[in-house]
Amino acid sequence: MSKKLVECIPNFSEARRPDVVEQIAQAILSVNGVQILDRHSDQDHNRTVITLLGEPQAVEQAVFAGIQKAAELIDMDQHQGEHPRIGATDVVPFVPIREMEMSECVEMARRLAKRVGEELGIPVYLYEEAAARPDRVNLEDVRRGQYEGLKEEVKTNAERKPDFGPAELGKAGATVIGARYPLIAFNVYLTTDDVSIAKKIAKQVRHSSGGMRYVKAMGVLVEGRAQVSMNLTNFQKTPLAQVVEFVRREAQRYGVAIHHSELVGLIPQKALTDAAVWYLQLDQYEDEQLLENKLMSAAFEQSPVAAGADSSFLDELASASPTPGGGSAAAWTAAEAAALVAMVARLTVGKGKYKDVEPLMVSLTEQAEKLRAKLQQAVQEDALAFEKVMVAFRLPKDSEEQLQLRKEAVQIATLEAARIPLGTARMALEVMRLAEVACASGNLNAITDAASAVQLAAASLSGAAANVSINLNGLDDEQTKEEFNQQLASLKQEKEAILTRVAHSVTERSHITLI
Numbered sequence: 001m002s003k004k005l006v007e008c009i010p011n012f013s014e015a016r017r018p019d020v021v022e023q024i025a026q027a028i029l030s031v032n033g034v035q036i037l038d039r040h041s042d043q044d045h046n047r048t049v050i051t052l053l054g055e056p057q058a059v060e061q062a063v064f065a066g067i068q069k070a071a072e073l074i075d076m077d078q079h080q081g082e083h084p085r086i087g088a089t090d091v092v093p094f095v096p097i098r099e100m101e102m103s104e105c106v107e108m109a110r111r112l113a114k115r116v117g118e119e120l121g122i123p124v125y126l127y128e129e130a131a132a133r134p135d136r137v138n139l140e141d142v143r144r145g146q147y148e149g150l151k152e153e154v155k156t157n158a159e160r161k162p163d164f165g166p167a168e169l170g171k172a173g174a175t176v177i178g179a180r181y182p183l184i185a186f187n188v189y190l191t192t193d194d195v196s197i198a199k200k201i202a203k204q205v206r207h208s209s210g211g212m213r214y215v216k217a218m219g220v221l222v223e224g225r226a227q228v229s230m231n232l233t234n235f236q237k238t239p240l241a242q243v244v245e246f247v248r249r250e251a252q253r254y255g256v257a258i259h260h261s262e263l264v265g266l267i268p269q270k271a272l273t274d275a276a277v278w279y280l281q282l283d284q285y286e287d288e289q290l291l292e293n294k295l296m297s298a299a300f301e302q303s304p305v306a307a308g309a310d311s312s313f314l315d316e317l318a319s320a321s322p323t324p325g326g327g328s329a330a331a332w333t334a335a336e337a338a339a340l341v342a343m344v345a346r347l348t349v350g351k352g353k354y355k356d357v358e359p360l361m362v363s364l365t366e367q368a369e370k371l372r373a374k375l376q377q378a379v380q381e382d383a384l385a386f387e388k389v390m391v392a393f394r395l396p397k398d399s400e401e402q403l404q405l406r407k408e409a410v411q412i413a414t415l416e417a418a419r420i421p422l423g424t425a426r427m428a429l430e431v432m433r434l435a436e437v438a439c440a441s442g443n444l445n446a447i448t449d450a451a452s453a454v455q456l457a458a459a460s461l462s463g464a465a466a467n468v469s470i471n472l473n474g475l476d477d478e479q480t481k482e483e484f485n486q487q488l489a490s491l492k493q494e495k496e497a498i499l500t501r502v503a504h505s506v507t508e509r510s511h512i513t514l515i
Contacts, residue, residue, distance in 0.1 A: 448512065
């Protein structure tokens with residue numbers, strides 16, 4: 001199974017101080033598992049757009065770090081630029097890329113918005129797919145009045161109250177966070193410095209004033225040229241080439257032409273291919289005719305992934321290396337169980353039949369995802385802990401002093417090798433508790449998924465406990481061994497109780513008998 005990937009494109013209100021932009025970028029990159037794909041700074045707009053990609057939890061944390069750093073370094077009372085804005089971090093859209101549902105991006109947006117509001121004290125508005133109100137779906141409506149207007153209006157107008165955070169703007173202003181499908185940020189420069197022409201063309205092309213569907217546009221002056229700045233929110237329904245030709249035709253009415261165009265950030269390959277096909281009138285074109293597509297297809301067919309196997313972790317597990325081992329496998333299994341709980345909860349949210357338990361399921365999703373992230377981290381931690389034990393055993397023992405140092409190192413490493421799987425066992429039990437709730441209250445159509453989560457988490461707990469016990473045998477401290485064994489006994493007792501209750505719950509709700 002491929003890893004989930006989400007894209008985020010935060011817009012920061014700074015481009016004229018490269019050192020500030022770099023500090024924000026470094027804050028983002030301080031989170032492991034995130035890469036910056038593109039960085040675009042516009043001096044006239046005084047705005048930087050950063051495109052980052054990674055797994056959901058890493059991206060969410062990285063964006064928070066970027067927002068926090070921007071709030072420290074950007075004073076909106078001093079900010080000036082051509083582009084509309086309301087905050088140091090002006091807008092933060094999450095975009096599903098691979099193995100991601102839009103609903104998951106909405107969850108990320110709302111979770112981040114709440115955190116930014118509570119921890120940073122920045123007012124946050126939700127927009128697009130994450131909008132909590134219909135009048136806040138469109139970004140331009142949320143940003144009405146810009147920073148200066150919102151700063152005064154938010155204090156007196158209840159309609160401008162943010163979704164999260166205080167109803168008061170500090171020097172970092174406000175932030176708009178949401179989720180959307182991929183869009184193309186595309187600017188067309190005209191052969192004139194008369195910005196009024198760009199504004200007239202923008203009015204004609206944008207959908208809100210009667211123009212082309214899925215096009216947002218405004219006219220601005222950039223680098224001494226009039227520019228039609230656009231966002232194409234669905235390039236498949238409103239193709240890029242047709243938008244360009246519309247702008248070209250409108251420009252001719254005013255005696256000007258297109259000088260050049262530019263992309264801000266990234267663009268899907270299909271958008272460029274569609275434009276080429278349109279201009280070249282390749283009516284019989286098929287994607288398989290593109291050489292690069294053919295090469296990638298051939299490479300994919302020869303790869304293990306084509307057979308449906310995500311073999312990276314399993315290959316490591318099956319190798320002759322002692323790490324990763326049983327402790328890592330236990331953590332991985334519990335992470336799978338947590339993922340199933342999140343799935344069942346998401347399949348319950350939004351269903352009219354389960355409206356009464358929707359808040360419970362939203363909370364269940366958040367808890368399950370947090371546990372999944374911790375358990376994935378435990379996979380590596382367990383392997384690293386055992387490697388430290390092996391390193392300790394390889395220490396020299398040629399003298400009494402060396403023997404003593406080696407013994408102490410072995411004891412310390414062995415204690416850590418027992419502590420990590422004990423933590424995994426505790427988390428596995430937490431997953432079982434969540435899965436029990438999913439079995440009792442979640443979508444009935446997914447009850448066997450919830451039951452599978454319970455069984456996987458129980459197996460994880462047993463496997464982790466076995467790894468704790470084997471490491472306890474190597475400890476000299478009897479009191480520590482006794483404390484660990486008592487905890488294991490308590491975990492086992494609750495595990496058995498949950499298994500019994502879940503078996504009864506599943507039978508009662510679905511007439512299925514668990515074995």
